Amino acid sequence: MKNPFPGIGLPLRSPRGVGLMEVVVATVIAVIAVMALAYSFSTGRGLVDRFEIARVALAAAQRRMERLSALPAAAPELQLGTPHTDVVQVDGRTVARESWTVDAFDDPANGTQAGSVDLKKVTVTVSWGQLGPNETVTLTRLFPTH
């Protein structure tokens, strides 16, 4: 009786076996798949490490902002125009650099003359690594002038 489904029910391997070229191609594909998997794991681990320092930098920027907010308006750290720098330390280790600037800010809604210093705009920047765009955290907050 003729098989109505040719190819089904027959042995998978042909009697001639597997050729060398097939083995080589299969091996290369398997190696590429394993390498891709290993690369994705190392990339994921690198991202976790990068976000760790990013979180530390964000906490440091918030710390500086909170410290500045606790100072009187006339404190030297809040003087207009002068850039300030410091290092970020966690448990005695320097992990990043921080800098902050204080600029005059004119509140457009308070009715005073344009260009008047109504508030102080404080910008805190924390940088780490090679100072690339992905290795900087910047926070800005408005402070009262008195």
Added chain:
Amino acid sequence: MVRHTARGMTLIEVTIVMVLAVMVVMGMISFYISSQSTWMAGSTQALAQRDATLLIEAISDSVRTAFMAETFDSPDALHQGLILRNATLQPYWSFWWDGRDSLVHQGPDLNQDRGPVVTSRVTRFQLDTLTSLVEFRLVELRAGNGQLVGMASAAALYNRGPQTP
């Protein structure tokens, strides 16, 4: 052309095939275990980092509403606690390190424990209080893979009022 002859395989051929198969399987198992270990290490470290941020944010939110804050050793200088007071100087909320589970707990006071703030173990919880500022000198959490995640920050007491010196 048929590769296998009617005489079958010799013991040497079977042995060589077995050795090669064992080497391949061992390599695959080794790769799997190594990948799983890397995955677990990354995941637990990310969780510890998230918990460190969450812990600092939770305490900061409470500090900002407080009139006064004071620290105490709980039970030593490496692990401390924080008592927050309102404008009548009554204590209303506390955070403290509990040595029984190495977690930072919170509640109205030490006798009314509302449970841990985060579930990651805290190895160091060091705080300082200034007139209108609480400094998180070091908040260090241990990830599931044993790695330590340290963070430092600060929170101002915005509810301190105009009588702040």
